[in-house]
Amino acid sequence: MKEKQGPLEQAVSNDYKYGFVTDIDTDTIAKGLNEDVIRLISHKKNEPEWMLEWRLKAYAYWLKMVEPDWANVKYPIIDYQDIIYYAAPKPKKQLNSLDEVDPELLSTFEKLGISLSEQKRLTGVAVDVVMDSVSIATSFKEQLAEIGVIFCSISEAIQLHPELVRKHLGSVVPMTDNYFAALNSAVFTDGSFCYIPKGVRCPMELSTYFRINTENAGQFERTLIVAEDESYVSYLEGCTAPMRDENQLHAAVVELIAMEKAEIKYSTVQNWYPGDKEGKGGIYNFVTKRGICKGDHSKISWTQVETGSAITWKYPSVILKGDYSIGEFYSVAFTNNHQQADTGTKMMHLGKNTRSRIVAKGISAGHSQNSYRGLVRASKQAINARNYSQCDSLLLGDKCGAHTFPYIEVKNKTAIVEHEATTSKIGEDQLFYCRQRGIDPEAAVALIVNGFAKEVMNQLPMEFAIEAQKLLTISMEGSVG
Amino acid sequence: MIDLTYLNDRFEHLQQASADDGIAVIRKNSFDSFNKTGLPTYRTEDWKYTSISNLFDESFAQAGHTITLADLDALRMPGHHKANELVFVNGRFDATLSNILSTDDELTVLSLKDAAKGEYKDLVARYLNKSSEYMKDGVHALNGAFIEEGVFVYIHKGKTPQHPLYIYHILDGRDHPVMAQPRGLIYVAENSRLQLTETYATLGVSDSFCNGVLEVVVDQNAYVEYYKIQNDKSNASQVSTTHITQIGRSYVHTVTVTLNGGVVRNNMNLVLDAAGNETHLYGLYLLKGKTHADNHTMIDNKQPNCFSNQLYKGIADDFSTAVFNGKIMVQPDAQKTNSFQSNKNILLSDNATINTKPQLEIFADDVKCSHGCTVGQLDEEALFYLRARGIPKDKAEVLLLQAYAADVLAHIKPMAIRAYVEKLIYEHLSIV
16 A cells, blocks of 8 residues: 655655665776785875784784674674775876865765765865765865864875874774774775864864775774863764675774863764665664763764664774763664664763763664664762763664663763663554654654654754755655555 | 583483483473573673672582571561471472462463473473573573473462462581572462462582572463562572463562672563553662672563563672663564553662663564663652651662662562562661
8 A cells, every 4th residue: 555655755766875886997806805905005005104004913813813703783804805995086186175076076976965066165064075985075165274173084084194193093983993993994095184182173064974885895993082071073984885786895994082061063964875665775884983081171973874874883982081071972863774882971970070972773674683782881980970861762674683781881880871662663653743744654654753853963063964854855855554 | 600410410310310301301491501501601692790600619619408497487578377388498399388378270280201201291391481481591591401300380270379489599608518409380360360489598618509480371350469579698600590471361569679699580470471461560679798780571472462560679789790681572463562661770889780771672563662871879859858858868778769669569469479579688787
């Protein structure tokens, strides 16, 4: 029984509108992973010796590790020798302005709704775009440089600011942290680097846009953000990939460092290709994201909207080391068809009077499985630590699953930790109320789901909030009735 | 790493001695399963916060005992003169110390061996060791491998025994450290009623370890109240598994009170295998010294229209550790499930630890499930209120903690048992 075409269905004819492939010359290396591949990547990027040594060390460590299996997700064994570890659009030469960028590339990003040229000047967001393995262009560099903000690709940072990179790279997520972090440390190809000097409030949103284009390529990017004393930065991240039948691996590492009284706001709208209705294809999104509130009174806030990927496995975390530091985590994870998501956060309270807040909303539809997994730890020194966590799940349909695994570990008698979680479906009375007022079922469900996710959406910067809301509506296509 | 090879010898010896007692196959399968999984380590998710492998040391003997009726008298709970008492000594059911008041048409007590051969052999075959479908760890398997002198209780159809059932687990640690692995199976038939209280006591000063499994099967329209009271010595450790399967629409009500002990691990499993079941689980743990108490609850909702409610409250003082893990599973068929869970903790010392992990795994959509947990301290204002009225700080604290515990104690229905537990708690909290 199909309802007649609603405005929603007309508006969105494709399930995944970012699924096209750009036909562009790419410089790829052969599939497989060994020391030579790492040397080749390092050589191609013209890296200094210490960087290569760091990579090789991580690789040696990775070889000794076993792939973890504790997450509530199922997938066939990944053949790490069947992945291309480096794919870069050609020609790769030093770019001085956007005019020199391959027009084919520019139009790709136009199609994705990310204009690197004129329009972006109006919205005032500085963008770094990464396609497959390399950063293509970064806008607003000069304007940012004037006030001392460094915003560039990490490869560039390794060349131009080696002292900063060397000091901070791997300081929050060590290469030995976990299987995918070790792999990333060995083979990461690009990503963004941003550095906000003391006392500077970054005047515009910084943004990175990730795109996987080449078949069989894995994307391994590395992002490093350092906010010095009394600085502020808001950072956005978006991602898409073409529709392919094979699963592709995305294993990124993001590190945030907030010094005294600094604040970092990190927002993600993750929309990797989720696979088709039968669960074929899609991206494996295995990401390690962690921030450290190093200085007193610092703050790190993660906001994420997860609608894509066949499998999402990520836990943006905050280490609350400085006294009076604050960690926040706001998340909406939507899974449809055969998607699987195991996501959540970790709040490690180490300093005195630290506070954290977790709001996680999971929505599952179709045959999907959606898990929240979180850890709140108040150590012995974390006097007056305070945490509040809320995680709610909404089930659309009777074939999907919603799971919660919150861990709470308290070793301090002055700590107060609260956790609450609910699971339910959309109330019949709510639906009835909307339908009675002439709203068709699909639009009614969209309305209710958007209301359910509102608390998190409100945390996103304006432009992103609108996009995320649209995305949520599109992802829900076909999950009702 | 301790050497466990002695278990092989003991197992072979037991299998030879009682080869044809009808339980040999279960023992064999359990021992195979133990050999495959071994003892849990901190890497085993369900045993992440609780380490017990040192309790399987060879020096923990399973030898004979010298317990007399006089020893038992000192341990008896109030109301015992009107109760059916089952006594396990060092994990073995002891018929001579036990005392059954109810008539045989109300309640039948047999040794597991006899039950496995006689009239009830089908029930034993069908339900004994069903718990292994849920408990995959080596500790549970070891109990199964050493089922020897277990007990079988049958509550007859339509009967409400006048006398409640008390189970005592006595460990004789007067000469040497002791290990016990008691086992029981209780079948509560249609339209019948059971009130059961289980408690533990170690005699002497040696270490003791009790790894017990009790399985309860509850049939249509039956009503079960179950109370577990743990207030043993500080060097007495326990792994206590209670596996309740509700095979007919029925009512189950349990209260677990943990006051003292070494390492105490409780597995409270409820399998709701019929539509319309109702289950209430309550727990209270008041920990001092170095006691480590770990409460794992598991509710598996397999059929529609079930209701369950859980309330676990606890206090951790001194160097103690409290662990709570509450798992609620809702299977695809279990539509219209309502399942609620709440875990509240008070941490009184910086050397104490609380680890709590509520867990929901939901595969049906028309459900209402919620869980909440908190870790905090005594209310400063309430404390101030009492102190402003001339009540000294330590007295005021005991008063507030008693009030905190009262939420759970109110669910102990038999007055004699509730008064007994209240007294234990008062003594427990007042000793500084």
